[in-house]
Amino acid sequence: MKKKLLSLLLSLTLLFTLAIPCLTPTASAAYSPGIFTGSSWYGRYTGWNNSQDNHMERYMNMTITSCDAQGNITGTAYVTTVPGQSNSAWINYEFRGTIDLNTGAFTMQGTKKLSSSTYNWNFAVFRGTYSSSKITGTCDGSDRTFSFGLVSGWAKDEVTAADSLGLIPDTLYGKDLSQPITRAEFCAVALQLYENLAKTEVPY
Secondary structure, three states: OHHHHHHHHHHHHHHHHHHHHHHOOOOOOOOOHHHHOOEEEEEEEEEEEOEEEEEEEEEEEEEEEEEOOOOEEEEEEEEOOOOOOOOOOOEEEEEEEEEOOOOOEEEEEEEEOOOOHHHOOEOOOEEEEEEOOEEEEEEOOOOOEEEEEEEOHHHHHHHHHHHHOOOOOOOOOOOOOOOOOOHHHHHHHHHHHHHHHHOOOOOO
């Protein structure tokens, strides 16, 4: 009888030991693909014209069309051209990249789409981190920086154009502009618009 009980006890102990890993919940990722799929962004990055020593600010918006369970992303981006170029319209890119759904690490590179693939070229590689509705980092592994904030898809072109004209106050830049505007934020936008039109700074 004692042998049967001892054998049963050993069997139960072994079964319980083997079952523990199955009962331990697996850690979930910090971010889900749904956060990024279909999201729109506006922002700026430090570009260059003709020479990497000739830095200039570029304005850009992007839409992350898809993000799978592994964090692979695809989408489109529109970037302002360098002043003085013959084609004054924005440049259209398609991009691919990754977002680490655990850490928020972000990488993206795009290719300019032209009618002839002979003249297609890549634009800067963006590497940074997603956190609190913002993506920030550097371009091409240099000290050239970028910063993108969330924006409603229907407004991304207008917001980017306003930013390129200096109409977005510093207090709003990089914030989640897909959220309703507050009275204080509206006042800041109105003041910024007045200062730009009047070409004067209002003391406050």
